Amino acid sequence: MIMPDGGSADNKGHRERLRNRLLQQGGDTLLDHELIEYLLMLVIPRKDTKPIAKQLLAHYGSVAALITADAENIAGQPGMGSTSAAAFKIVQAAALRMISEPVREMPILASWQALLDYLRADMAHLTTERVRILYLNSKNMLIRDELTSEGSIDQAAIYVREVVRRSLDLGAAAIILVHNHPSGNSSPSRQDIALTREIIDAGKKLGITVHDHIIVGKDGFSSMRSAGLI
Numbered sequence: 001m002i003m004p005d006g007g008s009a010d011n012k013g014h015r016e017r018l019r020n021r022l023l024q025q026g027g028d029t030l031l032d033h034e035l036i037e038y039l040l041m042l043v044i045p046r047k048d049t050k051p052i053a054k055q056l057l058a059h060y061g062s063v064a065a066l067i068t069a070d071a072e073n074i075a076g077q078p079g080m081g082s083t084s085a086a087a088f089k090i091v092q093a094a095a096l097r098m099i100s101e102p103v104r105e106m107p108i109l110a111s112w113q114a115l116l117d118y119l120r121a122d123m124a125h126l127t128t129e130r131v132r133i134l135y136l137n138s139k140n141m142l143i144r145d146e147l148t149s150e151g152s153i154d155q156a157a158i159y160v161r162e163v164v165r166r167s168l169d170l171g172a173a174a175i176i177l178v179h180n181h182p183s184g185n186s187s188p189s190r191q192d193i194a195l196t197r198e199i200i201d202a203g204k205k206l207g208i209t210v211h212d213h214i215i216v217g218k219d220g221f222s223s224m225r226s227a228g229l230i
Contacts, residue, residue, distance in 0.1 A: 018034060018038050036066065039087055043084050052079040067091050096121060103142060110140075120216055124216050124217065126182060128156075129180060129182055130147060132148055132179070133176070133178070134175060134176040136174040137171070137172065138173040140211075148166075158179075160198050164208065167206075173209065178214045179213075179215060184217045188213070
């Protein structure tokens with residue numbers, strides 16, 4: 001049976017069942033493709049979104065990889081467009097805002113696990129390498145979280161002089177270096193270690209402490225401080 005809005009009675013019933021499960025039993029009861037399907041239902045109301053959801057999940061491999069993917073890439077998938085891509089990006093933005101709240105409101109060193117969760121959610125599935133620096137005041141409160149460099153699939157530039165200069169401009173007493181490895185392996189390279197030590201040495205002369213250098217990958221994260229590398 002075709003409904004006046006262009007959908008079918010079966011499809012309408014399926015959507016109602018999904019909605020009821022979500023509201024009455026919680027999101028944990030929905031499978032990964034059902035989460036994607038329901039989100040797409042809100043922006044593509046007159047189409048069966050299950051096939052699109054399954055195709056997206058197969059293409060990206062996980063819900064996390066999908067919502068963190070580049071918006072243009074998402075929009076270019078079959079059955080998608082800019083409005084549908086925006087739906088995933090607003091979910092990502094809301095999730096990151098929620099996860100980052102302890103990082104923004106509390107001393108970083110007192111909310112370390114929250115920081116790691118936030119960085120992994122934001123960077124683990126990126127396909128290009130990004131370097132960001134967290135600038136902290138003397139109480140280890142976050143002053144600024146800045147994207148410093150974005151590079152190719154496996155390389156991003158970072159310059160010691162620029163890091164120190166920006167720290168002075170912001171009045172930072174300490175910094176935390178962060179970058180991701182698109183390969184998925186979070187182990188630091190020799191270059192990562194050498195560069196971090198250069199920044200530590202330069203910062204010491206000006207009273208700027210480097211608390212850590214965190215590397216994020218799909219396999220988790222590495223802390224140079226915890227590993228005894230700095």
